[in-house]
Amino acid sequence: MTRSRRDLPDHPAERLVISGYRNMMAALDLGDGACWEEIWRAFTRELGPEDARRTVGEVQYWVRTLRACSARALGFYPQCSGLLCEDECMALTLVAAAQAGxxxxxxxxxxxxxxxxxxxxxxxxxxASCHLATALTCSGCRMQACPLFALRTLN
Known part of the structure; x- marks a missing residue:
């Protein structure tokens, strides 16, 4: 089966980044405490509590930095969506690039x-992306690289 470039990846590191991004964005937009709990559950399930503590902190810092530095409102899909919006694709590319240097x-x-x-x-x-990438690496989560030419096809 061929996957669309907008399908949510099956790879654990990418799923964590998107889960963190979506839930943090929703938590900040809606003030919903359930979103914070979902971030914690997803990260502890995948990384264990010790690694999750550091990584969740970096996700929070990363998303807050994205929002503060953005010249526009950032898009995101609900946590239950199996698709990625363009902003989520860019966010994944950003962290994967940071992890790859x-x-x-x-x-x-x-x-x-x-x-x-x-x-x-x-x-x-x-x-901020490099800090998150480092936390993921220290937790054993490696993202798949996205080459520059592929990034340009998304825009």
Missing amino acids: DASTGCEAASLLTGSGEAARLREVWQ
């Missing part, structure tokens, strides 16, 4: 995601 792809993804070309904002987003 690919600043060119990461900065382009950050610019597309936030709608900003301002160097200071992009640097903040890149740094």
Whole structure:
């Protein structure tokens, strides 16, 4: 079966990043405590409580940084969706690029995601993404790389 580029990936690291992104965005937009609980459950189930504690903190920092540095409202689908919106694709690309040490792809993804070309904002987003990528790596979660040419096909 061929998968659309907008299908939610089966890979655990990507699923965690999207779960964290979606639930954190919903928690901040709606003030719903259930979203915080869902983040914690998903991360502890996959990583265990010790690694989840650090990684969930980095997800929170990353999403808050994305929101603060974005020139527009960021999109996201409900947690139960099996599809990815364009912003979620860019968010995955951003963290995967940070994990791979690919600043060119990461900065382009950050610019597309936030709608900003301002160097200071992009640097903040890149740094937050690198912190999350490091936490994932330390927890044994490796993301699949997204090459720059593939990123350009999404936009």
